[in-house]
Amino acid sequence: MTLLALETSCDETSAAIVRAGKVLANVVSSQITLHAEYGGVVPELAAREHLKNLLPVAQSALREAGVSAAQLDAVAATQGPGLGIALLVGFKAAQSVAFALNKPFIGINHHEAHLYSPWIQSISPSPLQGERAGVRGSSVVGLTDANTPSSKPSDPSPSIPLPSEGRGKPALAADFSKFQPNVSLIVSGGHTLLVLVESELNHRVLGGTIDDAAGECFDKTGKLMGLTYPAGPVIDQLAEQGNPKAFDFPRPLLHDANDDFSFSGLKTSVRYFIRDHPELLADRKQICDLCASVQAAIIEVLVKKTIRAAKRAGVRCVTASGGVTCNRALRAELERACQKNGLALRLADKSLCTDNAAMIGILAERKLRANVPLPALDEEIKPGWALA
Ligand code: KG4
Ligand code: ZN
Numbered sequence: 001m002t003l004l005a006l007e008t009s010c011d012e013t014s015a016a017i018v019r020a021g022k023v024l025a026n027v028v029s030s031q032i033t034l035h036a037e038y039g040g041v042v043p044e045l046a047a048r049e050h051l052k053n054l055l056p057v058a059q060s061a062l063r064e065a066g067v068s069a070a071q072l073d074a075v076a077a078t079q080g081p082g083l084g085i086a087l088l089v090g091f092k093a094a095q096s097v098a099f100a101l102n103k104p105f106i107g108i109n110h111h112e113a114h115l116y117s118p119w120i121q122s123i124s125p126s127p128l129q130g131e132r133a134g135v136r137g138s139s140v141v142g143l144t145d146a147n148t149p150s151s152k153p154s155d156p157s158p159s160i161p162l163p164s165e166g167r168g169k170p171a172l173a174a175d176f177s178k179f180q181p182n183v184s185l186i187v188s189g190g191h192t193l194l195v196l197v198e199s200e201l202n203h204r205v206l207g208g209t210i211d212d213a214a215g216e217c218f219d220k221t222g223k224l225m226g227l228t229y230p231a232g233p234v235i236d237q238l239a240e241q242g243n244p245k246a247f248d249f250p251r252p253l254l255h256d257a258n259d260d261f262s263f264s265g266l267k268t269s270v271r272y273f274i275r276d277h278p279e280l281l282a283d284r285k286q287i288c289d290l291c292a293s294v295q296a297a298i299i300e301v302l303v304k305k306t307i308r309a310a311k312r313a314g315v316r317c318v319t320a321s322g323g324v325t326c327n328r329a330l331r332a333e334l335e336r337a338c339q340k341n342g343l344a345l346r347l348a349d350k351s352l353c354t355d356n357a358a359m360i361g362i363l364a365e366r367k368l369r370a371n372v373p374l375p376a377l378d379e380e381i382k383p384g385w386a387l388a
Pocket of ligand 2: 110188
C-alpha cells in the first residue's frame with residue numbers, strides 16, 4: 001500500500017509518502033520564522049501559508065519518493081485537534097485527492113499519531129543491500145513486523161531503496177516488532193498528555209494539562225526573559241551554561257495523586273520573580289541560571305509524573321514525543337529515570353518530535369491494514385478532537 005499523508009494542524013506544512021511501514025519521503029515546511037515576529041502562531045497567517053506551500057510540499061514528497069499520484073492507494077490527513085482554518089487546508093486537499101483518484105481516505109487524530117512516532121526510527125544501512133540496489137553504502141532493511149494484524153497479509157512490496165538514500169538523509173521506518181504496552185508522554189506547545197497505550201490502536205488518556213502546556217510554559221517564561229519565540233530551544237541552549245539549582249521555582253501538581261499537569265502557576269511565579277529582580281536580566285550568567293532553573297522545574301514534573309504513571313499502570317516501557325521532546329535535558333532525564341526504574345524508553349527521533357506527516361501516514365497505514373471503518377468522504381475537521 002502506498003499512502004500520501006498531509007499534516008497542517010498548526011504551523012508546519014508537511015506531506016509524507018509511506019509504504020509498508022517505511023517512510024519514503026517526509027517533507028516539512030516550517031512557518032516558525034513567520035510567526036516569530038508575532039510571538040506566537042497567528043491562525044490566519046498559518047492557513048494562508050499552508051495554502052501557499054501545500055502543493056509544492058506534496059509534489060516534493062512525491063518526487064522524493066519516486067511515486068506518481070496514480071500510484072497512490074490511499075490518502076490520509078490530520079483531522080484534529082488543531083487550528084480550524086489550518087486543519088481545513090490539508091484535510092480538504094487530501095479528501096479532494098482521494099475523491100479524484102477514487103481511493104480510500106482516512107482522517108487521523110494528531111495526538112494519536114504522536115503516540116506512534118517514537119516507533120519510527122532511522123534504519124541502519126546494510127552495505128550488502130545497498131550494493132544490490134545500486135546505491136553505494138546504504139539501503140533499507142526490510143522489517144519484521146510481529147504486530148501486523150493477521151487478518152490481512154503484510155504488504156508484499158519488496159524492500160525497496162529509499163529515494164533519500166545516498167543523499168545524506170536518514171531513512172525512516174516504523175518498527176512495531178518491539179512494540180509493548182507503554183505510557184506515552186506527549187509534550188508540545190499546545191498539549192501535555194500522559195497516555196496509556198495498552199496495545200496498538202488501543203489507548204486511554206491518563207492525564208493532561210489543566211491550563212498551560214509544557215511548551216507554552218517554556219515559550220511564555222522565555223518571553224518574560226526577553227528571549228525570542230519559540231523560547232523552548234533557546235532555553236535549552238542557555239540552560240546548558242546555567243545552574244539548575246540557582247533559583248527555586250514551584251513544581252506544580254508534582255505530589256498530587258492524579259496524572260494531570262499544570263504550568264500556569266510556574267509561569268506566574270517566574271513573572272513575579274523577574275518583576276522583583278529585574279536586574280537579573282542584565283546579566284547573561286543570571287539569565288542562564290534562570291533558564292536552567294525554570295527548565296529543571298518543568299522537567300522534574302514531566303519526568304516524575306511519567307515514571308509514576310508507568311509504574312502504576314504496570315507497563316515496562318515509556319515513550320515521548322512532541323516538540324518539547326527535542327529538549328536535551330528532558331531526553332537525558334527521561335533516560336536516567338527510566339534506567340533507574342527498569343523501564344525501556346523510546347524517544348521520538350528528533351526530526352519527528354515536532355509536527356510531521358510521517359507519523360500521520362504510519363498510523364493511517366496501520367489503521368487501514370486493521371480494516372478500521374472509513375469515514376464518509378465529506379467528513380468535517382475536528383479542531384477540538386480530544387484523545388479519549
Ligand atoms: O510539537 P510542536 O512543534 O508544535 C505544537 O505545539 O504542536 O511543539 C512546539 C513547542 C514549542 O513550545 C517549543 O518551544 C517547544 O516545542 N520546543 C522546545 C524545544 N524545541 C521545541 N522546548 C524545549 N526545549 C527544546 N529544545
Ligand atoms: Zn504535535
